[in-house]
Amino acid sequence: MSPRVSPPFRADHVGSLLRPQSLLDARDEHAAGRIDDAELRRVEDEAIAQVVAMQEEVGLHSATDGEFRRSSWHMDFLYQLDGVEKVENADLKVQFHNEQGDIEFATPDLHVNGKIGLSRTIFEDAFTALADRVSTATPKLTIPSPGMLYYRGGRAAIDPTVYPDLAEFRADLAAAYRAEVRALADLGCHYLQLDDTSLAYLNDPKQRAQLTARGDDAERAHLQTIQLINESLRGRPDTLSVTTHMCRGNFRSSWVAEGGYDFVAEALFNELEVDGFFLEFDDERSGGFEPLRFVPKGKAVVLGLVTTKRGALESKDSLKRRIEEAARYVDLDQLCLSPQCGFASTKDGNTLTYDEEVAKLRLVVETAAEVWG
Secondary structure, eight states: OOOOOSSSOSBOOOSOOOOOHHHHHHHHHHHTTSSOHHHHHHHHHHHHHHHHHHHHHHTOSEEOOTTTTOSBTTHHHHTTSEEEEEEEEEEEEEEEEETTEEEEEEEEEEEEEEEEEOSSOTTHHHHHHHHHHOSSSEEOEEEEOTHHHHHHHGGGGBOTTTOSSHHHHHHHHHHHHHHHHHHHHHTTOOEEEEEESHHHHTTSHHHHHHHHHTTOOTTTHHHHHHHHHHHHHTTOOTTOEEEEEEOSOOBTTBBOOOOOSTTTHHHHHHHOOOSEEEEEOSSGGGOOSGGGGGOOTTOEEEEEEEOSSOOSOOOHHHHHHHHHHHTTTSOGGGEEEEESSOSOSBTTOOSSOHHHHHHHHHHHHHHHHHHHO
């Protein structure tokens, strides 16, 4: 089996990690005005140094900062685009589900009230600080897909006097992302991940019905997102590997959507111009591996077989059996292994412990070594 010397790696992970209590406390103190920006930064730096060391110690070839400087995996980025306003008094509510019932997640909403652009490189300091702290691993940066800016609020979140034509909105958004991608590559970023919930949500008929109800073309929404991402990556340097992660919702061990990848698979795998796909396959909500038959040669699939929603550890034998099953539809040499999602898509984190998180990451590394060498 050939080694993977460029991302994604045989053993990889999605990106977000559980925030230590010291960091959560510092954020609360900062919000209350009891510590200043410099002190918060010091606590963040210390926590990130420790979590990078952990990732390298378990044997991962990529390392993130755990998204420790963010409250949310996507909003902290989207708010920094030119033309995007944070709407403090209008919460965006999302219904999540788990074995115990339903919970509601509310975050400040956003509104596009100006032309989309990029005045400065978003997460520049976060990436350079991460790059300074890795020793053996490739620093990996995660950002939301450009598709997330539209998917959350739809047409109602975009001022019609600014963008009477959504084609112009998409063109400006893609141009801003192209500038961001180029700037990150110039900083030395070789591993970028675009996180996108829509490409997984759209496999759920209930989610498509919601889009139709608000006036969107739910049958073609994934095609527009694929085109938007491709335009955003146009001209990226060969030194930059790009993956995408498709999530069905991840908040305090709860989820939003369900369904296999069948609805989007053929267009997604054949048309999206990324190097690899991080896919959730941790339970029956994710469907079967049959859609992987559309994956062309040259593209990697990172099987998210290890759940981040529960602390119980999967067995190596069960993971190997599932990898063998997936290899019926796509060549084993194109496959990699990871947890199914991040451990903390928001600052709240999922309901497992730090030690359980480390054990999950170590399991991924050890299993991948036994499967691929």
